[in-house]
Amino acid sequence: MNTASSDQFNEYASIYEDMSQWPFRKYIEIPSVFQEIGDVDGLSILDFGCGTGMYARWLKQRGAGQVVGYDLTEGMLNYARRRAEKEDLDISFVSHLGPELIGQFDLVLGVYVLPYATTRPELQAMCADMVRLMRPGGRLLTLPIHPVYDPHPNYYEPYGFRLIAEDPENPYADGERVKLELCKNGEQGGVFAWYWSATSLERALEQAGLRSLKWRELSASAYPDANQAPKELHAYLQRPHSIIIEGVRG
């Protein structure tokens, strides 16, 4: 993510934190991520693109060892630092990845960061940055835009946002710019993201040194069957806007 791309988040800290309570995240994304991560007891974890530090705080509360949150957006880091201070959570939030962090982490989590790579070289660099932080055998979990998200502009509106491809005729073009508009409580602003195909994502991750890539669909893990999930979640579960990619550093 470059500086201009990160700058767009500066005034969205509170709303991003609030989003953790929106149903698609609360009942689908977050439980899916935790299920995939599994036991974190004692693990050293870096939350890459930590935003307000929501995942970092939860991981620390669930028993992780060293937790570091990394983000380029000062507005997000202010929120993350103030909140962790008040909750007495020993988490370091940084805007720079120093050499002391290289190869230190059992797990790197990158939620909604790859969509903010604006070019293919930037996507490659971002993947390399994440993998470099992992110890050999360490895991990466990352959530890009789903390669087959629903490109209908209003599809996700009931979930509080719109994903609008800049070229609606060609929404799955690699590097296509996508507008993410927040609209849960009226028009609340928005940011630009970039769509990357499954092939591009896999290539970038593998070139960065990741092995054993697995794709995991998001699910409402509290419900044994998706049909038993609340009806209002069904459309999202059918076409989630994101997906989990997991891999191991070789």
Add this chain to the structure above:
Amino acid sequence: MVVPLRDDARAFCSGVSEKLCELDEHEWDALVSDENFYNSYRWLRALEHALGETDVLTVRGPAGLVAACTLWNGGQSPGLFYLPSFVADIPGPWQQKFLWLGGRRNTHNGVSCIEGRRRFEAQAELGRCASDYARDRGYAGFVMPYMPYSAALKFADAIGGTVILHSAEASLEVPETGLSGVMARWRKHARVQSKSEIATFRRLGSRVEWAAAVELDDSLAADLITQNRSRYGGVSDHEWMQKILAGQRTAGVSHFVNAAISKRNDDITALTIFYSFGTALHARYFGANYNLDLNDFRYFVLSFYEPLDYAAANGFTKLRLSTSALRAKVKRGAKIEPQALVAKCVDGQPICQHSANQHNLRTLRQYQDEFAGHLCRDWELVESNPNLTS
């Protein structure tokens, strides 16, 4: 890079807010950088608990709060918060009523505001809102005092205000090796003197303990702090100080308290209260029992020497030592940072920028004369970034 929604959807709007207690704590604190502890939500709420509610200016964007500050009226008699004494040599309506932005009795202020490209715009809207508030209520203008000089320049640029250098603050960078690392940078004479002070402290039977707020007796702390303030001309009494500390407990500020306490046997002889915030320890209150005839350098041990080791051991990188007794602080390794107020009149009468620049240069020379070799680099901004002459 922000999505170009309709202009009215992206525009900021401002106003006199609902009460501070009705604003979301975390949303407020998202605007508070590591350096702006005294405008953090809990500190401001503590002041409200102790001293009563104040109005709050807020600026909002489509996604929520983007800038905010509390208001007060400054001091009405000479002292740390008396505007005429800051600007005596600059023509202006200083004897009239001015609105003060920032927390009450703050000696370090920053604008609580979003970061990034739209910060300028958000600050400008806050300035417009402060102007309207001041005009509507009969103030001659408004000021935000005790700002780091560089931050004052940016705020003044955004609101069309004037930067007036009026104070300075001491701070110490904390090396990983704590006190020994700082001493290693000193001349031999200074090292010998500090070691002698520490040795005297111990020889007289004093020792240091660190305490969290839960271990502190507010009444005793208020007594010691009041003794110290009275000794140096302060007029606030024990009850006032206890009210301040009680407000901090109610608001949860005590969560950030780290107190260095000096003891002889089981008697507390002095204390310095620090607040940990971000990467800094902020020294705020020193108190001592002056009924004891002790010349044991407890002020320096509690406020400089011990905190350096404590800060290093706990990952803090800066000690913020406030605005008083700069000479003593400089002798023990502190750097001096310039502080300015940003002023704006609301009746159309401009503040003479030339006079303000001359004042700033005179103030700069005074500090250069008195603290040569101990000024941080921000002082260079005083000469290189004058107010634009109108």
